Amino acid sequence: MSSESQFISKKYIQELTEGSITVSAPSNIALVKYWGKKQHQIPANPSISFTLSHCKTVTTLAFAKKTQSDSFSFDLLFEGKPKEDFKPKIQKFFERIETYMPFLKNYHFTIDTKNTFPHSSGIASSASGMAALSVALMHVEKQLDPEMDDGHFYQKASFLARLGSGSACRSVKGSVVIWGNHADFSESSDFYGVAFPFEIHPNFKNYQDTILLVDKGKKEVSSTVGHDLMHGHPFAAQRFLQAHDNLHRLCAVMQNGNLTDFVSIVESEALTLHAMMMTSMPYFILMKPNTLEIINHIWKFRKETGIPVCFTLDAGANVHVLYPENVSVEVLAFIKSNLVGYCENGQYICDAIGHGAELI
Template identity: 70%
Template sequence: MYSDSDFILSNYNSIETASFSWSAPSNIALVKYWGKKENGDQIPANPSISFTLKNCKTITTVVVSSKVEKDTFSFDLLFEGQPKEDFKPKIQKFFERIETYCPYLKDYHFTIDTQNTFPHSSGIASSASGMAALAMNIMSLEKAIQPEISSDYFYAKASFLARLGSGSACRSIIGNVVAWGKNETIKNSSDLFGVEFVNIHSNFQNFQDTILLVDKGEKQVSSTVGHNLMHNHPFASQRFDQAHDNIAKIVSLLETGNVTEFMSLVESEALTLHAMMMTSMPYFILMKPNTLEIINRIWKFRNETQTPICFTLDAGANVHVLYPENVKEKVLQFIQDELVGYCQNGQYICDEIGNGAQNLK
């Protein structure tokens, strides 16, 4: 088990120039992370567990070159090949947060070229995939200047760094199912980085996630603000206890392959997340009328056909439709017949469980 001090690199070599390229996917939480510990550095108030996605990902290439002046961070940022100045403050803040652990950052000029496989402004959060992909590239640089680091250390520190950029990004590094947050159920679980959960029943292999794009606009309340509103939330302590209980429950369901109870727990978690938003002060609602229409039609379809299909939600209006691969044709026909009309411009994205970040070079 690594502590944060284990990730402080002290001895390393130097290189003149190098190029790295990684993809990293988004993920969808099954047990939700909502709330951060006060005075912590992106430390979750409760544990979470997620499916890693496969197709919705960020592809990032980083070219580094050594520089003489080593007193400031130096980087250029391109998004889909074009300069993206409004992204630069987030990268600057990320470098500042991780400098203690990556003291070599000021030794190099970084050219960061990034793109998403999913439509820009589609309503799918790209912070998790984006920060995970950047963290993997930084760790490739670290491996180049300190070749002795182990594979286990490489991925654990990548998750640790990604977390400092965007909390849920730590769940996009490695594995089909990833847990983040210290809890009694999952061995070696940590608040500092995500850990792969491997004992998954065959019923959940190749599980599908079709993302219905209900609202592609900017959220009225950001996730950062929403997390902070949990500090004085009247139901915060009960919610955090519930999350620990639900981690234990969902781990058992993932191991035994009980899809029916899995669906109930996942839907309950999604609605609880939005209940926390609606009962904070100030309160807010991120679901849209079409979100509720989709949920009700999913329930009706499931009851009438006994098809194993459920929904989950992130901190927004879009609906993730989860189902086993063996009912894919039936579910996609249902989406075409009954749900696509509730999607903005009829848009949806077909995805499935993936394995995490991929080295492209």
């Protein structure tokens, strides 16, 4: 049974004066959605996601020993320029993780971060950003404690990332990642993400995700507010049961390769996520008219061609178009001819399944 106490560091073996580490970590797209959370970033239901490959945050973490260790000290740069409005989030993150990383106040950090996808593109960067920072901090701790094994390293990195942004724990390691306790996965945990433990069917190897940028503006309702509205939601209890059931079904699909079942589960999950938003109090809608136009075009194309292309949505208006690699030519032609016109400035991003964070 996993517990938070396993991540409290013991006495460090080595001493460090200064150094620098660069890490990349990808975004991820949930197939079974997590919506609603308890205290300390604990999910109200389990989720499963595809780790992406190209949509990444690259973070360089430089550190230098301080003479006094009475407070956190850091500079934050975005694409090489100071980003003061990001600092409160990092301050809060450091406060949350200090128990597990007692060296934090001993160093001054310079955090320089950038994204491989366009800024303000409507793609959530909190998952990739917090995953990259957490893995970088773990590389510092690994130098302080060289005896740390890889299993603990990645588990703790995912644990820390969760405390920065819940879904960030799914961006640390693995192509298909589960977060949250579920009866089908003995190693699953509310505290960190775990790689899908069974053999994945060839149908899902190098699965493609083309992200259609419908609306690149700031969301009218933040995900944090949306999660909080699940407290007292009239359909919350049934939704949480549905997520458990859909994850059970998707576990079988990932092994047997049934693309028809994959499509129905994934699209149902996307629409259920937005149904929860539309039936909360206060209620809200994050989809845009062009989101619905794209969905209807995908349904029509799939019915006419039999090609197993489907959509999913995050908590926003953008559409993730998911499809096997072997139908890429047909699907990309369809996207360019039928869907790009519904994207803001005709923008879209081609991505695919990846493997998690990397040391650069």
